[in-house]
Amino acid sequence: MPTKNKKTFNKKSPDKKIKKKNVEKKVVAPKKIENRTENHAEEKNNDEVVEGIKTGKGKVLSLLRGFKDILPKEDNFWKVIRHSAENLADAYNYKWIETPILEEASLFIRSIGKGTDVVDKEMYVFEDADGDKICLRPESTASIARAYVLHGMHTMPQPVKVWYLGPMFRHDRPQAGRYREFHQFGCESLGVKDPVVDAELIAVAYYFLKDLNINSIVYINSIGTVADRQNYIVELVGYLRAKRSYLCEECKKRINKNPLRVLDCKNPDCKTILEEVPQIIDWLSDESRNFFMKVLEYLDDLNIPYELKPTLVRGLDYYTDTVFELYKENGEEGAQSALGGGGRYDGLVAELGSKEIVPGCGFSLGLERVVNVLKEQQQASGTEYQETNKFFFAQLGEQARRKTLKVLEELRLNGIIVKHNLAKSALKAQLELANKYKADYTLILGQKEVQDGTIIIRDMESGIQEIIDQKKLVPALKKKLEKMN
RNA sequence: GUGGCCAUGGUAUAAUGGUUAUUACUUCGGUUUGUGGAACCGACAAUACGGGUUCAAUUCCCGUUGGCCACCCCA
Numbered sequence: 178m179p180t181k182n183k184k185t186f187n188k189k190s191p192d193k194k195i196k197k198k199n200v201e202k203k204v205v206a207p208k209k210i211e212n213r214t215e216n217h218a219e220e221k222n223n224d225e226v227v228e229g230i231k232t233g234k235g236k237v238l239s240l241l242r243g244f245k246d247i248l249p250k251e252d253n254f255w256k257v258i259r260h261s262a263e264n265l266a267d268a269y270n271y272k273w274i275e276t277p278i279l280e281e282a283s284l285f286i287r288s289i290g291k292g293t294d295v296v297d298k299e300m301y302v303f304e305d306a307d308g309d310k311i312c313l314r315p316e317s318t319a320s321i322a323r324a325y326v327l328h329g330m331h332t333m334p335q336p337v338k339v340w341y342l343g344p345m346f347r348h349d350r351p352q353a354g355r356y357r358e359f360h361q362f363g364c365e366s367l368g369v370k371d372p373v374v375d376a377e378l379i380a381v382a383y384y385f386l387k388d389l390n391i392n393s394i395v396y397i398n399s400i401g402t403v404a405d406r407q408n409y410i411v412e413l414v415g416y417l418r419a420k421r422s423y424l425c426e427e428c429k430k431r432i433n434k435n436p437l438r439v440l441d442c443k444n445p446d447c448k449t450i451l452e453e454v455p456q457i458i459d460w461l462s463d464e465s466r467n468f469f470m471k472v473l474e475y476l477d478d479l480n481i482p483y484e485l486k487p488t489l490v491r492g493l494d495y496y497t498d499t500v501f502e503l504y505k506e507n508g509e510e511g512a513q514s515a516l517g518g519g520g521r522y523d524g525l526v527a528e529l530g531s532k533e534i535v536p537g538c539g540f541s542l543g544l545e546r547v548v549n550v551l552k553e554q555q556q557a558s559g560t561e562y563q564e565t566n567k568f569f570f571a572q573l574g575e576q577a578r579r580k581t582l583k584v585l586e587e588l589r590l591n592g593i594i595v596k597h598n599l600a601k602s603a604l605k606a607q608l609e610l611a612n613k614y615k616a617d618y619t620l621i622l623g624q625k626e627v628q629d630g631t632i633i634i635r636d637m638e639s640g641i642q643e644i645i646d647q648k649k650l651v652p653a654l655k656k657k658l659e660k661m662n
Numbered sequence: 663g664u665g666g667c668c669a670u671g672g673u674a675u676a677a678u679g680g681u682u683a684u685u686a687c688u689u690c691g692g693u694u695u696g697u698g699g700a701a702c703c704g705a706c707a708a709u710a711c712g713g714g715u716u717c718a719a720u721u722c723c724c725g726u727u728g729g730c731c732a733c734c735c736c737a
Contacts, residue, residue: 242727295735298735347735349736350664355735355737360737438735547737571697573696608697608698611698
């Protein structure tokens with residue numbers, strides 16, 4: 178119907194120039210909305226809203242900066258990612274958890290820490306109608322720790338293992354592989370402090386990528402306890418102050434603001450200075466060092482490729498002891514190449530109000546970045562993903578069409594999935610579709626077949642057709658499926 | 663938050679200070695209204711937005727918005 182309207186509109190004004198200059202043009206879509214609501218008393222209001230969209234920011238339709246529609250053409254990527262995540266979580270006994278996208282802002286300020294970029298610069302914080310300060314979650318770990326305390330999960334068998342997959346929000350400048358809304362898959366394990374917990378989590382993250390045919394490497398480090406770190410920072414600042422004049426401008430500032438950040442500066446001069454920088458590993462307490470060694474031993478046993486990276490520190494305050502990041506193997510050193518990361522956070526749950534110390538550890542992976550890698554790999558291998566389907570159902574005429582939905586349901590109940598397009602009436606068009614879908618067979622149901630109680634099965638490669646009794650359709654298709662497999 | 667590059671139909675592109683903005687793909691319809699993978703015909707569809715210069719702007723200038731890239735940070 179809408180297309181018809183458009184056509185008449187164009188016929189009435191064949192002069193394209195007039196059409197173009199006609200301001201009405203961009204209002205075509207909104208007009209439809211108007212029509213739908215024409216009987217409403219609020220018609221006027223709608224008009225104003227439409228005007229606002231059109232002229233307010235000079236745009237008719239647009240996305241918020243850094244936001245993105247995930248379109249059906251990416252369906253196959255996200256499907257395998259969801260499957261992979263779910264299967265793995267099941268296999269390692271992580272239970273699904275979903276926390277709200279909106280939380281009190283203070284939750285993240287307390288956990289991630291004031292002074293971190295995530296909290297200070299990147300959070301979507303605003304007041305709701307009640308005047309509460311709320312925010313779009315920038316990550317999930319704090320919410321899960323909150324849920325642990327709130328729901329008394331310490332009464333469950335420990336550790337409590339959960340997984341999540343969902344959107345996170347950070348108001349950062351968009352860039353390749355960086356969006357303001359992005360999706361993370363992550364696992365958390367709370368309640369037990371044991372190196373095997375850390376190792377298992379790293380393994381799950383690694384296997385997740387491996388299941389998707391992405392070879393990754395784990396960069397790992399330990400930042401010890403809070404006390405260890407404080408001691409180390411004193412030492413580090415001392416060293417950096419001595420070499421201050423050789424450092425880049427940024428790093429000079431960082432000495433006071435966030436000295437650990439100097440460690441992963443990319444400036445070549447700074448890198449030279451860092452060659453002899455005191456390493457945090459040497460400042461760990463015996464306990465932390467032993468813990469870390471055990472984690473590494475487990476990784477050795479599992480043959481998970483890792484690299485010690487003494488300069489790895491992470492940007493969230495709650496981490497203690499083990500910290501790690503996953504990178505694509507042989508990936509370029511460029512920006513945004515980390516696929517995910519995580520670490521241990523023994524102080525976090527207590528910080529959020531638990532009476533006991535509840536240790537925890539977890540990871541999260543950036544799924545947009547994973548999708549990017551999958552796309553790259555597809556391009557590199559030249560094997561474009563192509564949907565293949567066994568069967569397509571073509572229907573002709575009103576009677577056949579009515580019957581089709583019933584038949585499709587019967588087939589579905591027998592585990593036979595059949596592509597179709599009921600909006601098409603010409604057989605030709607439907608065969609074209611069957612071809613596009615790369616169907617092996619097309620089932621053809623027309624007027625004649627409905628009357629005879631038969632159906633045609635067409636072999637799309639040879640063009641050979643057989644006519645069978647409709648009642649024998651399911652067994653016949655099952656037979657074909659067996660043959661194909 | 664800082665800097666660089668960029669903006670033409672759904673996608674990918676061509677061109678231009680001046681009649682109707684090129685082409686391809688996609689989508690839809692058609693070429694004996696029951697037979698696809700080919701060919702042909704047709705239809706839909708664009709100069710991001712706002713302002714300025716000009717007789718005339720899609721083209722030149724400014725601003726805005728958005729995208730990409732780097733820094734920062736992170737997933």
